[in-house]
Structures are given as C-alpha cells and as structure tokens.
Amino acid sequence: MSGESSLKIARIEGIATSFPVKQGVTLGIGRAVKRDALIVKVTTESGLVGWGESHHGRCPGAIAQLINTTLRQLVVGFDASDVVGVWSRIYQRQLASHGMGTACALAMSGIDQALWDIRGKAVGWPLWRLLGGSRRPVKAYAGGISLGFQPPAELVDEVAALTAQGYRAVKLRFGDTVARDLERLAAVRAAHPTLGIMVDANTGYRPDDVRRAMPALREFDALWLEEPFPPQDERSYRDAAALGGVPLAAGENHFTRYEFNRLIAQGAVRVLQPDLSKTGGITEGLRIAAMASAEKLDMHPHTSASGLNMAASIHLLAAIDNPGYFEADVARENLFRDALTTRCDQLDANGCVLPPDAPGLGIEVDEAFLAAHPVIEGPAYV
Numbered sequence: 001m002s003g004e005s006s007l008k009i010a011r012i013e014g015i016a017t018s019f020p021v022k023q024g025v026t027l028g029i030g031r032a033v034k035r036d037a038l039i040v041k042v043t044t045e046s047g048l049v050g051w052g053e054s055h056h057g058r059c060p061g062a063i064a065q066l067i068n069t070t071l072r073q074l075v076v077g078f079d080a081s082d083v084v085g086v087w088s089r090i091y092q093r094q095l096a097s098h099g100m101g102t103a104c105a106l107a108m109s110g111i112d113q114a115l116w117d118i119r120g121k122a123v124g125w126p127l128w129r130l131l132g133g134s135r136r137p138v139k140a141y142a143g144g145i146s147l148g149f150q151p152p153a154e155l156v157d158e159v160a161a162l163t164a165q166g167y168r169a170v171k172l173r174f175g176d177t178v179a180r181d182l183e184r185l186a187a188v189r190a191a192h193p194t195l196g197i198m199v200d201a202n203t204g205y206r207p208d209d210v211r212r213a214m215p216a217l218r219e220f221d222a223l224w225l226e227e228p229f230p231p232q233d234e235r236s237y238r239d240a241a242a243l244g245g246v247p248l249a250a251g252e253n254h255f256t257r258y259e260f261n262r263l264i265a266q267g268a269v270r271v272l273q274p275d276l277s278k279t280g281g282i283t284e285g286l287r288i289a290a291m292a293s294a295e296k297l298d299m300h301p302h303t304s305a306s307g308l309n310m311a312a313s314i315h316l317l318a319a320i321d322n323p324g325y326f327e328a329d330v331a332r333e334n335l336f337r338d339a340l341t342t343r344c345d346q347l348d349a350n351g352c353v354l355p356p357d358a359p360g361l362g363i364e365v366d367e368a369f370l371a372a373h374p375v376i377e378g379p380a381y382v
Contacts, residue, residue: 028175
C-alpha cells in the first residue's frame, strides 16, 4: 500500500443527481416521476479517487449538504485506509449524540463505500478479495423499481421477458388491495410454476391484510413477504410472524448494526435486507452479516440507484459465509444504472452475477453525466 500520507483524505464531495421518468411504474408508495441518486467522491492527497453511493432519502440535496459540510469537516485529513476509524469518528461525533439520525447514516454510507474503493485501488485488489472472498457467482433476482400494479396479463408478460433474460426469481409488488395483489400473484405463479417469487408490500399493509394474504402466499409458495409494515411497527411484525408459513423480510429501512441487533433478537424477521447505501456502508454491512451468520440468517441486500451500490452488494455477497440474493434493478428507465456508471449485473446461464474484477468497487463513474443531470427538487413518487 502507498505511504500513509498519500492516502490522507483531501476532499469529499456529495453530488446529488436526478432524471425524470417517462413511464413510471406504480407501487404502493405511488407512481414514480423521477429517480434520484447521491454519489460520493473522495479524493486523497495523492490524487487517488474513490466513489460511493449514499441513498438519497427522498431528499438528495439535504443529504448532499450534510456530506459537504459537517461530515467533510469531521474526516478530511484522516487516513482513507482507516475505514473503521472514519466510521467511528462520524458515529461518535454526529450519529450517536445530537446528530441527524437517518440522514447521517445515509451520508456516511456513501463515504464508507468510497473509502473501501480507495483501499482496493491502493493495493490493486477488487473488493471481494480485500474482504476475504472469492469471485464466486451470486444468485440474483429481478427487483428494483419494477413489476408494479399493472393488469395481471401485462405483469405476466413482463415477468416472461425477465425469465427469458435468465432470471430465476422475481419480486412482485403488493400494497394495492389484497384481492388485486393476490390476483397478480396467482397469474404469475400459474404462468411460471417453478419461478422463485418474492413479494414486497412497501410498508402498505395492515395486520388484517397480512392475515388475509398469508394463506395464498403459502399456497403460491412465495419466498418472503417484504416490509408489510413500517420498520418501527414492531408489534405488527411480531403478530404477522406468528401466523407462520412465509418468512417476513425487512432491513432496507433499518440503520446500523444496533437496529439490526434488535431486529434479529426480536425474531419476527427472518430475511435480512440491509442496504449498503443506507445502513452505514460496507464496514457496517460486514458487522451485520457476522451477526446474522451467528443466528443462521442469510443476507439479501437491498440495492439502490446506481452501479456503485449494486457492485458493493455483489462484492459483499461474494465475501461472506451467509450470502442470499442480489437484488437486480430491472426497471425500464434507470440512467444511473445504464449511463452514470458501468454495469456489474450481467446474468450468467444460471441466473447469477459475478463481482467486478477491477480494483476497488470496479465501477467507473461518468462525471459528465453528473454535471448534465443536476438534482430535481420535489417528491419522486406521486
């Protein structure tokens, strides 16, 4: 590795970016009208650049401002290879006491990813090797902002196109009405008897909805029911888990190992979905994976907008002993996946993806795209 002085952090920049969506899919949280992303660029004194992604929190400008003011002042001058030290400084000085809670967790996640990118580039290793893993296939499912509330026949056609690409599992959207949700599920299952099917209610269900839906979820062999309730509604998760049959999934809206410690201990959620652009980055993702492994639980990371968080997730899954699925974003419109960054989600014949083999995250970022796509203020779903 280069000398310590050359890896000192010289600059940190959070760059908020957006693009309008022309044919937005309708989900339980509304119809998509734009997509947002927040890209983090960290530069060392020697000129080495690392890239990361912070989740935008539906307010990308605010998260970028937090990075570009408070967090930047906290960590500029630190050794970029000291990812644990930087993480701890932000946690102790900002997140743990009188900080901004979720916003800080999102912001620090992108910084952490960028520091791991620098570490890999400094030694010439891809992240999976730096984390102690191997370049092994990671099973993938078709998810992201897709497969919404269209008529069943249209949904069946969309799923058929995805299976033709090689996907062996897909995630459907619930949260419309229970009757229409189950009608769509039944149609997809009838058309694809052996397909792995997950369902995501986007926090739009009530306990009675889960009670009504659970028999059909069992009948149609759903792999999991994701986020039927908001993350704070612990009692409803406990009551729904008692119904049995289909595991509950959550985690994309849980932050740091401390919230996952409570989530695991409660026992209601058996499918863990930390998002590395939300929960504290790769450093915290490794800690959560170790906690989950001790309870014989697999990791199924929730992914976000660009190839940066997608790559981070695949690298992590290739390096831990309890990998689950990688969530591929199969949305028709995602310039962050297709133009902002290089892609890392190409499927093999078995419906799996491989982690990039270039140093660090192994992803290139088009800075001209960022300049041409400034943030669009306002809600992303209406």
